[in-house]
Amino acid sequence: MHADPIRTARLDLVPLRVDHAEEMAAVLSDPALHTFIGGTPLTPAQLHTRYERLVAGSPDPTTTWLNWVLALHTDATLIGTVQATITGKHEAEIAWIVGTPWQGQGLASEAARGLVTWLVRHYVRTITAHIHPSHTASAAVATAAGLTRTEEEHDGETVWRLSLSA
16 A cells, blocks of 8 residues: 545645655644654754655555645645554554644644545555544544544553444
8 A cells, every 4th residue: 555645625635755854844843743742843854864764664564654744725835744554454543743823724634534534445444543632632633534532542642443344
C-alpha cells in the first residue's frame, strides 16, 4: 500500500515528500502544538531528516508508514499532516496535526475523515488513534472521523477506535 493523493472539500492530502520539510517546519513551529504530544518544534534540518526516514518507509516489513501533508485548495498552503501506520492487513493507527493559525475551522476533522474514508476503501477494518485524555480538540476530530473512545489506555493516552466488519 502506498499513499495516494486524497481530495476533500477544502484540502488536498498530498503524499509527503522530503522537500515539504522547510514549509512544514514553519507550520509546526508553535510550541503549543507539543502540549499533548511532547517534544519541541523541529528545525527545518531536523524535519528534513525525519521526512527522509518517513519517506524511506518502515524498516519492519510488516509495517507500512503512510504520510500526507495537508494543502489548502485555495492557494496550496501547507497547514498540517495526517499519517497512518498500517500494521497487519486490515489495521491502521492514525494521527493528525494542524498548525495553530488553521485550527478551529474543522480542517483537522475534514482531513481525518478523508484519511479514514481512504483507508476503508483500501480494506482497512480497524482504525485506532491514541489521544491524550485532556486533548478535547483531538477527541472531537476522532469523533468526527467515526472513531469511538474506548476504556483502553496506551502510554497515558486513550485509545479511540473504529472497527468495521470484514
